[in-house]
Amino acid sequence: MSRAKIAVIGAGVNGLSCAVNIIENIPNAEVTVLADKFSPHTTGDVAAGVFGPRPLSFGHTDVSLQRSWFESSLKHFESLLRTEYAGIIGLEYLTGYFLSHDPSKDMNKALPWADLVYNAHLLSKKELDLFPGYKSGICFTTIVCDCRKYLPWLMDRFKRNGGKVVEKKVERMGELNGHYDVIVNCTGIGAKQLVGDTSMQPGRGQAIRVSAPWIKNFILTDTHPETYILPGPYDVYLGGTFQVGNWNVEVDKIDKQTIQEKCFQVVPSLKHAKFLHDWVGLRPVRPTVRLEKEIMNVGNAKLKVVHNYGHGAKGVAYSWGCSQQATRLVKEILSDSTQHSKL
Ligand SMILES: Cc1cc2nc3c(=O)[nH]c(=O)nc-3n(C[C@H](O)[C@H](O)[C@H](O)COP(=O)(O)OP(=O)(O)OC[C@H]3O[C@@H](n4cnc5c(N)ncnc54)[C@H](O)[C@@H]3O)c2cc1C
Numbered sequence: 001m002s003r004a005k006i007a008v009i010g011a012g013v014n015g016l017s018c019a020v021n022i023i024e025n026i027p028n029a030e031v032t033v034l035a036d037k038f039s040p041h042t043t044g045d046v047a048a049g050v051f052g053p054r055p056l057s058f059g060h061t062d063v064s065l066q067r068s069w070f071e072s073s074l075k076h077f078e079s080l081l082r083t084e085y086a087g088i089i090g091l092e093y094l095t096g097y098f099l100s101h102d103p104s105k106d107m108n109k110a111l112p113w114a115d116l117v118y119n120a121h122l123l124s125k126k127e128l129d130l131f132p133g134y135k136s137g138i139c140f141t142t143i144v145c146d147c148r149k150y151l152p153w154l155m156d157r158f159k160r161n162g163g164k165v166v167e168k169k170v171e172r173m174g175e176l177n178g179h180y181d182v183i184v185n186c187t188g189i190g191a192k193q194l195v196g197d198t199s200m201q202p203g204r205g206q207a208i209r210v211s212a213p214w215i216k217n218f219i220l221t222d223t224h225p226e227t228y229i230l231p232g233p234y235d236v237y238l239g240g241t242f243q244v245g246n247w248n249v250e251v252d253k254i255d256k257q258t259i260q261e262k263c264f265q266v267v268p269s270l271k272h273a274k275f276l277h278d279w280v281g282l283r284p285v286r287p288t289v290r291l292e293k294e295i296m297n298v299g300n301a302k303l304k305v306v307h308n309y310g311h312g313a314k315g316v317a318y319s320w321g322c323s324q325q326a327t328r329l330v331k332e333i334l335s336d337s338t339q340h341s342k343l
Helices: 013-025 063-081 147-160 188-194 253-266 268-272 312-342
Strands: 004-009 029-035 091-100 118-122 136-145 164-167 182-185 201-211 218-221 228-231 236-239 274-285 290-298 301-309
Touching: 004 013, 013 029, 013 147, 013 182, 013 301, 013 312, 063 091, 063 136, 063 312, 091 228, 147 164, 182 312, 188 274, 188 301, 201 253, 201 312, 236 253, 253 268, 274 312, 290 312, 301 312
Parallel strands: 004 029, 004 182, 029 164, 091 218, 182 301
Antiparallel strands: 091 136, 118 136, 201 236, 201 274, 218 228, 228 236, 290 301
């Protein structure tokens, strides 16, 4: 039997999750990752990587679908956290606070998936007193994934399974015609150009990484832009911005100053943290995540494509669940093709 040839375009957290899932679950598949950027230059490398069940950028994607992606991904990361490799993969459990200035804020609605993370509870008055000015809040434990470690680990797992990698920019989908049985499109914001998806927009995020080993809990607030202070396995992440439509990948001094002021207001001791890096990334924002099959007409040929892009601010937290679904779609296409070839 000939091997199914599958191309995954994109080496971000969604592309590599798909590549690993496909190569490990579709027997005899020959899988190639094609991408023009790799870690540490993908969007995930800039991400906080927190499994925060915040409503932010839910968009119009069916909420039960999003919940299932979140839950499947959480289970995957939980199982990795139980292995000896958790530190190498950049994973940790982290406890912290989501805070609001609004006393009437319904925190159960603000965190609709609080049941999926751990030990979520509304803050008592005594706990709220720790954060002067805030009127309501919730405390929970969740998972943080530092993609600067996770992506190289995924890539290594893919290669150990026989996966191939080609560094190249795919200018047109038609270039791949005749070379692959199925193409999985995980190009993030690149989908705007590659498949002409005009609904794609950048959600520009700027953040700062500092060394502040005394910070042990995360703090997220519902201010606009959101403030987040997030101690990861290697440093503390201070954010951030979410500027839809802004393509600027340079560090903006005013954004930096605003992030610092807001974070220092919540935790004044951060003024003495050692500065490490500024980070800017473009979240792939779309009204809905695009996770579906498409038969694309390219000249006289038909390309069989599975799209998996447009995860906005949730790309890390949904990555494993979405890649499992994308793998099921690839299997469906391959089995349809086999049935047709038998007719
Ligand atoms: C500041 C910030 C904070 C964030 N925080 C979180 C968080 O806490 N939790 C969370 O879940 N998410 C977070 N996100 C969102 C998350 O980072 C993204 O949703 C996710 O990384 C998107 O991954 P991706 O693989 O879809 O796309 P990308 O990482 O953008 O990867 C796209 C890949 O496709 C390749 N590509 C594109 N076009 C082409 C082409 N034509 N030819 C060849 N290759 C191509 C690129 O080279 C790249 O390899 C954050 C993002 C930012 C910017």
